[in-house]
Amino acid sequence: MSDALVNPEIGLLGAHPFPRVAALLEGVEPPPGPHIDLTIGEPRVAPPDWLGTRLAEHGSTLGSYPRNEGTAAFREAASGWLNRRFLLDPPLAPEAVMPSSGAREVLFQLGLLAARPGLAIMPTPHYAPYRAAARLTGLEAVYLPSVEEHGFLPNLDEVDRLGPEVALFTVCSPTNPEGAVADREYLARAVGLARRHGFILAVDECYSEIYRTEAPFGVLRTCAELARPGEDPYAQVLAVNSLSKRSSAPGLRVGFTAGDRRLVKGLIDLRAYAAGTVGCPNMAAAADLLDDETHVDRIRDFYRELFDAADAILGDLPGYRSPEAGMFLWLRVDDDEATAVECWETAGLRVVPGRYLGPEAHHGAPEEAVPAAGYVRIAMVHDLDTTRLALERLAPILMKRGVAA
Numbered sequence: 001m002s003d004a005l006v007n008p009e010i011g012l013l014g015a016h017p018f019p020r021v022a023a024l025l026e027g028v029e030p031p032p033g034p035h036i037d038l039t040i041g042e043p044r045v046a047p048p049d050w051l052g053t054r055l056a057e058h059g060s061t062l063g064s065y066p067r068n069e070g071t072a073a074f075r076e077a078a079s080g081w082l083n084r085r086f087l088l089d090p091p092l093a094p095e096a097v098m099p100s101s102g103a104r105e106v107l108f109q110l111g112l113l114a115a116r117p118g119l120a121i122m123p124t125p126h127y128a129p130y131r132a133a134a135r136l137t138g139l140e141a142v143y144l145p146s147v148e149e150h151g152f153l154p155n156l157d158e159v160d161r162l163g164p165e166v167a168l169f170t171v172c173s174p175t176n177p178e179g180a181v182a183d184r185e186y187l188a189r190a191v192g193l194a195r196r197h198g199f200i201l202a203v204d205e206c207y208s209e210i211y212r213t214e215a216p217f218g219v220l221r222t223c224a225e226l227a228r229p230g231e232d233p234y235a236q237v238l239a240v241n242s243l244s245k246r247s248s249a250p251g252l253r254v255g256f257t258a259g260d261r262r263l264v265k266g267l268i269d270l271r272a273y274a275a276g277t278v279g280c281p282n283m284a285a286a287a288d289l290l291d292d293e294t295h296v297d298r299i300r301d302f303y304r305e306l307f308d309a310a311d312a313i314l315g316d317l318p319g320y321r322s323p324e325a326g327m328f329l330w331l332r333v334d335d336d337e338a339t340a341v342e343c344w345e346t347a348g349l350r351v352v353p354g355r356y357l358g359p360e361a362h363h364g365a366p367e368e369a370v371p372a373a374g375y376v377r378i379a380m381v382h383d384l385d386t387t388r389l390a391l392e393r394l395a396p397i398l399m400k401r402g403v404a405a
Contacts, residue, residue, distance in 0.1 A: 016128065017356035024337060024353070025344050035348040036390045041176070041327050041379045043248040045302040048295040051249060054285040061280035068271040070099040070283055077287035078256045082239075085208075086221040090233055096261045098268055099278045099286070103206050103242040103255040104129045106267065109275065110168055110202050110238070111137030113266050118167035118199070123154045125177060125357035125372040127204065130170045139167055143358070145371040148405065152180035152330075156189050163197035174207040174216055177357065177377040178330045179323025181211070187222040194236040200263065202238045206255075209246040209296055210303050211325035220259060234259040245327065247289045248299050254278055254286040303327060306380045306387050313391040319402025329378035330354075333401045339376050342401070347393035352377040374403065 021039055069075070075094035083091045100106045104127075111120060111133030120134035124143035134141035142162065144154035152175050159169055171190060173182035182190075187203070194201035203219040220239050227233035242255035257267060271277060278286075289295075307322065310329060314320045319332040333339040336353035343349040354372035378394070380387060 017352055020356045021340065021350060021352055024340060025350070028341055028345050030344050030348040031346065033348060034389075035350070036382065036386060036393075037350045038378045038380075038382075038390060039350050039352050040381075042381060043245060043250060043299075043327075044381045044383065045248050045299050047247055047249040047252075048289070048292070051247075051252075051285055051289070054288050055281050058281040058284040061284065064280060066277040066280045066283065068277055069268045070097075070278065071280060071287075074099055074256075074278075074283040074287045077290040078258065081290040082220060082258055085215075086218040086224075088220055088224045090224060090227060092220060092234070092258055093261070096234065096264055097256055097258040098264050098271075099283055100255045100257060100267075101253045101276060101278055102244060102250070103204065103240050105275055106238075106240050106255065106257045107170070107202070107204060108133045108136075109267060109270055110170065110200060111139055112270060112274065113263060114139060114167035114200055116167050119162055119165045120168040120170070121154065121159055121162065121166055122170045123172060123175070125354060126170075127172065127176055130204075133168070133170070146175065146178060146180075147371050151182075151186070152178035153182055153186060156186070156193065159190070160193055160197075163193060163199070166197055166199040168200045168202065169194065170202045170204065171219075172204040172206075173219075174205075174211065174323075174325035176204075176207065176326060177328040177354075177375075179207075179326035179328060181214075181216045181324045182219075184217045184222055184225075187217065187219050188226060191219065191222055191226060191237055199236070200238065201236055202240060204240050206240070206242045207245055207326040208241060210300060210327055212304060212307060212323070214324075216325060223259070232260060232262075234261070236260055236263075238263055243286055243289055246296055246299070248295075249286075249289065252282055252286060252289075254282050303380065305384050306382075309384065309388050310380065310391055313388065313395055314398060317395060317398045317402050318404040319398050321405070327380050329380060331376050331378065331398060332374055332403045332405065333376055333398070334374075334403055335401070336373055336376050339397065339401045342397055343376075343394065347397060349390055349393055 078097045079094045107129040120139040122130040123146040238259040244250035354375035358372040
């Protein structure tokens, strides 16, 4: 294994952001509590109260190995939800869906699925498994800055320029951490590039149901609108989703991938060797979650209240931007590490410096290649009273350190 992969200072794949935050704040004394951790995007709103009962009801299925492709009931529930949610016509077949242990598993395995040497293009900042999918499967990671000028999405002109060398292009929409949404024009062009150049387009849609006003369009709907008779309407495209955010059930560990049947079949075959299958009780409970929208509406309203509070408390301050979707604030500041230290030292708030989410955190890229260095990420996951307290403490710091657009 090359020295580029194993660096004694930062480990196998580079420093994970949360240990870096801990190291940055080591020895810094916060004021008296309560202290509020705004680093981790872990849902705190409760899943539906019937979820535990449903898991128990399906406990007898623990005596059987689950199939790699998942149960027929889960695949039907997932495809049915996708067809309803994204108005898919032609509809997506159950055979074009595969369950996974959350989204992270598949987002990594896409590097193995690419099946050819080449580039793995991803946004920066990005979710760490995108990078791992490249660096541990022989692909060359290319980080395209997700800057405001391009709607906080990778520049598709660059993707087109690199197209013949690309094996995998991963997009996140709604984006983590910026909360931006790819519109139908962006997605249609990305699909066209994947088909012209023959690479896999993977769209991480894990935040698709946590939105403020308008439901995100979705890459599968884009594919359906572009469909031609006699062709797989979802060719070269995979949408990756999860019940962690939609149903506030991260502990259930159920996600799903849907789209190109050939690629889905490849992932299913891979699972026979390189992944654990999802437990039958979990799939059964997940199918029940996918058939119910009442709890999703409640969870979405929970996040709307939090972001409405952010608009009211921080909306007039420099550096503030109101996100379209997701569960984070992405605040532009003069110095992200210094801001994180000040948040902890003066307000008892733990936040993530943006540079810890970009390539500088992974392999020592120069700062000019790390556009996220001018931001801090705030996880909006606590109850409304705790969130308001955190935002009120944050306001004078953003007044001092915020950078107007």
